[in-house]
Every structure is written in C-alpha cells, then in structure tokens.
Amino acid sequence: MKIVVCIKQVPATTEVSIDPETKRLVREGVEIMMNPFDTYALEEGLLLREAHGGEVIAISMGPKRTEATLREALACGADRAILLNDRVLGGSDTFATSYALSRAIAKIGNVDLVITGKQAVDGDTAQVGPGIAAHLGWPQAAYVSRVIESDSKHLVLERMHETGYDVCSLELPGVITVLKDINSPRVPTLKGRLASRKASINIWNASAISADLTKIGLNGSPTRVVATRSPDARDKHTIILDGSPEESARELVKILKQRIKL
Amino acid sequence: MAAGNHFKNFHVEVLPPRQDAEDLEVRLERFTKRYVRVVEAGYTACITDNAMGNLSFQGTEIIEYFKLPVKAESVMIHLNTFHTKRNLDEILDSCANLGIRYILVVSGDGSARLPKLAPADIGAEDAIAVTSVELLRYIRENYPGAFTLGVVFNPYEPEDHEFEKLLRKLKAGVEFIITQPIIEKNEVVDRLVSEVNIPVVVEAWMSKKLHLLSDCVGYEIPEDTPYDPIENLEKLMFNYPDSGVYLAMLNYKRQFPLLPELASTGRVSAESLERVGLGKAGSAKISVAKAGLRKASAANTDSANAGSAKVGSIKAGSANTDSAKAAVK
Numbered sequence: 394m395k396i397v398v399c400i401k402q403v404p405a406t407t408e409v410s411i412d413p414e415t416k417r418l419v420r421e422g423v424e425i426m427m428n429p430f431d432t433y434a435l436e437e438g439l440l441l442r443e444a445h446g447g448e449v450i451a452i453s454m455g456p457k458r459t460e461a462t463l464r465e466a467l468a469c470g471a472d473r474a475i476l477l478n479d480r481v482l483g484g485s486d487t488f489a490t491s492y493a494l495s496r497a498i499a500k501i502g503n504v505d506l507v508i509t510g511k512q513a514v515d516g517d518t519a520q521v522g523p524g525i526a527a528h529l530g531w532p533q534a535a536y537v538s539r540v541i542e543s544d545s546k547h548l549v550l551e552r553m554h555e556t557g558y559d560v561c562s563l564e565l566p567g568v569i570t571v572l573k574d575i576n577s578p579r580v581p582t583l584k585g586r587l588a589s590r591k592a593s594i595n596i597w598n599a600s601a602i603s604a605d606l607t608k609i610g611l612n613g614s615p616t617r618v619v620a621t622r623s624p625d626a627r628d629k630h631t632i633i634l635d636g637s638p639e640e641s642a643r644e645l646v647k648i649l650k651q652r653i654k655l
Numbered sequence: 656m657a658a659g660n661h662f663k664n665f666h667v668e669v670l671p672p673r674q675d676a677e678d679l680e681v682r683l684e685r686f687t688k689r690y691v692r693v694v695e696a697g698y699t700a701c702i703t704d705n706a707m708g709n710l711s712f713q714g715t716e717i718i719e720y721f722k723l724p725v726k727a728e729s730v731m732i733h734l735n736t737f738h739t740k741r742n743l744d745e746i747l748d749s750c751a752n753l754g755i756r757y758i759l760v761v762s763g764d765g766s767a768r769l770p771k772l773a774p775a776d777i778g779a780e781d782a783i784a785v786t787s788v789e790l791l792r793y794i795r796e797n798y799p800g801a802f803t804l805g806v807v808f809n810p811y812e813p814e815d816h817e818f819e820k821l822l823r824k825l826k827a828g829v830e831f832i833i834t835q836p837i838i839e840k841n842e843v844v845d846r847l848v849s850e851v852n853i854p855v856v857v858e859a860w861m862s863k864k865l866h867l868l869s870d871c872v873g874y875e876i877p878e879d880t881p882y883d884p885i886e887n888l889e890k891l892m893f894n895y896p897d898s899g900v901y902l903a904m905l906n907y908k909r910q911f912p913l914l915p916e917l918a919s920t921g922r923v924s925a926e927s928l929e930r931v932g933l934g935k936a937g938s939a940k941i942s943v944a945k946a947g948l949r950k951a952s953a954a955n956t957d958s959a960n961a962g963s964a965k966v967g968s969i970k971a972g973s974a975n976t977d978s979a980k981a982a983v984k
Contacts, residue, residue: 429767579741580742583716583717584720587679
C-alpha cells in the first residue's frame with residue numbers, strides 16, 4: 394500500500410501574531426511543531442504499512458524550515474519525505490494548497506491512500522484533506538475515528554458526524570482525515586531519529602509538480618483574508634455562594650438554569 | 656557500603672538526551688560516557704523515563720544502540736505510565752533481554768506529545784487511570800520473576816495519603832522504595848524505614864540549586880538558599896546507615912570522584928574537596944536548607960492529623976495480604 398501522509402508545520406504556541414498587512418500568521422521566530430492531528434495521520438499510515446506492507450511518504454508544503462517537521466516524520470518511521478517549496482506557492486489558501494498537494498500526489502504516482510489530520514491547529518479550516526480528494530477526484534471520508542477493516546482495495550471506516558458515528562466503506566485510492574481517537578502516535582526511536590538527521594528530503598518546486606500557476610499562491614487563491622480581529626473577551630466573573638452546601642447547590646442550579654434560558 | 660547488599664550501593668541518576676536536542680550526538684556521547692563510568696565504578700546507573708514530561712530517548716534503546724555494558728545489578732530503568740502499550744512491552748522486553756533487573760515504576764509526568772496507558776491496555780479495566788500500582792501489577796503478571804520492582808515515596812505529600820498509596824504498592828508486589836530528595840533527616844522517611852522491611856533508598860539532591868526542589872516539596876524555596884550537597888550526602892549516609900542513596904543531579908566532574916571515599920568512610924576529607932575544587936560549606940549553611948524542608952514536612956504532618964489512625968490501618972491491612980505482610984515489619 395502506497396500511503397501519502399500530509400503534514401503541516403504549525404506554531405508550537407497559541408501566542409501568535411497576525412501580520413497587519415498580509416493578514417497572515419507571523420511564523421518567523423516562533424517555535425514550531427508538527428500539527429498535532431497530523432501525528433495521528435502519520436501513525437495510521439505507519440500502522441497500515443505494518444499491516445499491508447508498502448511505503449509511507451510524508452509530504453508538506455512550506456518554507457525550507459519545514460524540513461525539520463518532515464524529519465520528525467522520518468524519525469517516526471516514514472520511508473521518505475517530500476517538501477513542496479517555491480516562492481510562487483506562498484500565500485496559498487486551502488484551495489491552492491490542496492491543489493498543489495494533489496499535483497504532488499499525482500507526480501508520486503500509484504498512491505493508494507492519502508491521510509491528513511482532521512485540521513491544522515493554526516488555521517482550523519479542516520478543508521485541505523477534502524480539497525485534495527476533490528482535486529484528485531477520489532472518494533474521501535473525513536473525521537475518521539477507527540479503521541475497522543483494510544485491504545489493498547478498500548477501507549471500512551468509522552467516522553464521526555454531528556450526531557454520532559457511522560461506518561462507511563471507502564474504495565481506494567481515496568483520502569481520509571483522522572481524529573485523535575484513531576490511535577496513539579508513537580514517539581521516534583533513537584535509531585529513527587539518528588537516521589532522519591542524515592536523510593535527504595526531496596524538494597519539489599511548482600514546475601516539478603506541473604502546477605498551473607493560476608491555481609497556486611496568492612493569485613491562485615480564491616479566498617482573501619480582508620480583516621482579522623480577536624474574539625470578544627468572555628464575560629467572566631466569580632460568584633461566591635454563602636450558606637450550607639445544600640443551599641449553595643440549590644442556588645447554583647438556579648443560576649445555571651437562568652443561564653441556559655439566556 | 657557492603658557489596659552484597661545491592662540497595663546499599665550508590666544509585667546514580669543518568670539523564671538520557673531529549674528528543675529535541677540539537678546537539679544530539681554530543682549529548683549521546685556524554686550520556687554513554689557517564690553511564691559507562693557509573694557502571695564500571697560498580698554503582699547502579701538509574702536512567703530516567705521522559706523526566707518532567709520532556710520527550711527523551713529510552714535508556715534501553717541507547718544501551719542497545721551503543722552496545723553499552725549491563726553488569727548484573729548495575730542498571731535501573733525508570734518506567735512510567737506515559738507510553739503506548741506496544742512501547743511499554745518493547746521496553747520491558749528489552750530490559751529482560753539486556754539483563755536489566757531493576758525497574759523503578761512511577762506514574763510519571765505527561766505532556767501533550769506523550770501517550771498515556773489506558774486501563775484497558777494493561778488489563779486494569781476496574782481502574783479509573785493507570786498509576787504505578789496498575790503498572791506494577793501488569794509487570795508482575797506478565798514478566799513473573801523477571802524484574803525487581805520499586806516505587807517512589809514522597810515524604811512531602813500528606814503523610815496518611817502517602818502511606819495509603821504505599822500500602823497499595825506493597826500489595827501490588829513492590830520490592831524496594833526510593834524517596835524523593837531529603838535533607839539530612841526526615842521524620843516521615845524515618846517512619847517509612849521503621850515500618851517497611853523492604854530496602855529503602857534515600858534520594859540526595861546533588862545540585863547546589865536547592866530551589867529547583869520547590870515543585871517537589873510543594874512550596875517556594877528561595878533561589879539564594881545556601882546548600883552543600885556533599886555535606887547533606889554525608890549526613891544522609893550517617894542517618895540512614897541501612898539505606899542506599901540515590902544521587903540526583905550529580906556533578907560528574909567534581910562530585911563523582913568523591914564517591915569512593917564516601918563509600919568507604921562515609922565522609923569526604925577537606926583535601927579531597929579541595930582536589931576537585933569544592934569548598935566545604937559550613938554546617939550553618941546546610942541548616943538553613945534543612946529548616947526549610949523540615950517546615951514543609953511538619954506542615955504536611957499537621958494537615959494530616961488523622962494520619963496516625965490511618966497508619967494503624969496500613970499495618971492491619973497489610974497483615975491480611977501476603978505481599979504486604981512480607982513487606983511490613
């Protein structure tokens with residue numbers, strides 16, 4: 394089974410600032426990490442490879458420093474890593490990003506399965522996984538919480554939706570996005586870590602993936618961030634309830650009921 | 656220290672490199688040198704498990720990768736509950752294959768990147784969460800006779816609570832105890848030593864930065880608190896002659912060379928201290944630190960005034976359990 398796992402490098406902190414001009418996250422000088430949901434995607438890829446053989450290819454799009462996150466994936470057990478790195482890719486929205494990734498997946502060739510985390514913790518859009526499926530014209534299952542059955546032709550999956558879970562069958566090649574419930578990501582071994590430090594990472598530019606320049610970067614992005622603002626501060630105050638525990642409990646229930654009505 | 660009693664030996668903590676270390680090769684080399692030095696000196700190398708929740712390499716994998724020596728009784732592995740089941744079994748299998756006999760079972764410090772064992776993973780469905788007690792039971796059941804298992808005892812926790820926890824650990828089959836760091840003498844540890852008949856190893860804090868223990872003791876120790884770790888070690892060895900000592904944060908350049916003299920005489924001469932560039936602090940200095948830690952211990956005892964009644968139940972309760980009966984005097 395040839396599995397591609399899409400990985401995003403994200404800030405390792407919630408203390409990020411927005412560039413007032415570009416309206417994008419300022420990523421320079423911020424400690425970085427692998428998007429936490431992508432660690433579950435990677436683990437699922439590794440588990441499927443262990444079950445069926447094949448290879449796991451980690452792919453990311455971003456500046457050169459993204460190599461560090463791809464090395465993390467290699468340390469965990471990915472067989473190889475590819476970085477899409479080109480100035481013309483800068484400013485891509487989720488449509489353009491998923492298009493570029495889909496072009497890279499097409500270039501890899503004979504891919505059976507693409508796995509992404511359900512969303513990135515910086516953008517929180519949850520659109521890139523489904524976007525890749527749309528660009529490739531492949532079936533997809535989002536918010537997957539369990540792989541029930543798997544073989545080279547199809548997966549049987551449990552996925553979460555608004556009111557619970559359902560079980561679906563996905564023909565391969567296909568795309569899935571995964572939840573944290575799906576597994577417990579492994580930590581890199583010493584052997585893996587040392588090998589990853591020396592491993593070479595393939596760097597592909599827009600030309601290498603035969604990307605249509607009108608569909609990538611800022612110009613190829615149909616969405617624009619026109620303004621950003623912080624959410625309103627929550628109305629937070631402390632109420633001290635006097636009286637016996639029973640009286641305080643009654644009063645608390647009364648207050649909560651009033652709030653629910655509001 | 657008698658060679659025949661393993662637990663009376665020096666237990667020297669060796670911290671494996673963190674996964675995110677940029678100078679990983681340098682840190683690995685430092686680890687292996689320290690490890691070999693400890694083992695060759697005849698002490699026990701105690702390797703931590705993701706200490707403070709920092710993702711680090713496992714001692715077993717470093718030993719395997721660099722083919723480091725494992726002499727009988729020369730290695731103790733810390734093992735906490737922040738692992739996948741698969742990883743847990745890999746570590747235990749490695750310990751068994753390498754001949755590592757001593758495992759210190761701890762609940763441990765988690766972090767966002769570290770997985771946590773679920774009760775169902777280790778057949779502890781009745782438990783709310785996996786603690787050192789459940790982990791002890793799992794190892795006992797699945798690796799019978801393979802390891803000698805220990806746990807940590809914290810004299811800074813409320814006394815009755817800590818002894819209740821200890822009873823559960825004794826019932827789960829623990830065979831030795833290592834305390835949190837203590838200064839000179841600790842009343843709760845005195846009680847521990849007098850009430851259990853399994854080996855107790857007292858921990859000596861070998862850094863001069865006593866304030867780093869603030870989290871451990873549960874109150875703020877001022878940064879400028881004077882503290883002489885060598886003098887404290889001497890006093891611990893004098894006050895707990897039947898116990899071994901666990902050396903945390905040992906300075907390998909200056910303090911390690913003093914250990915043979917300490918082992919044979921229980922003291923370090925002024926000449927030896929001078930030779931390694933360590934001035935001997937006055938006893939007035941250490942008493943400042945001692946007063947601070949004793950204050951915490953007394954506060955905990957006060958807050959657990961019902962403790963003595965509970966202590967009685969520990970003794971009675973343990974008498975009903977084979978493993979606990981064997982462990983409690």
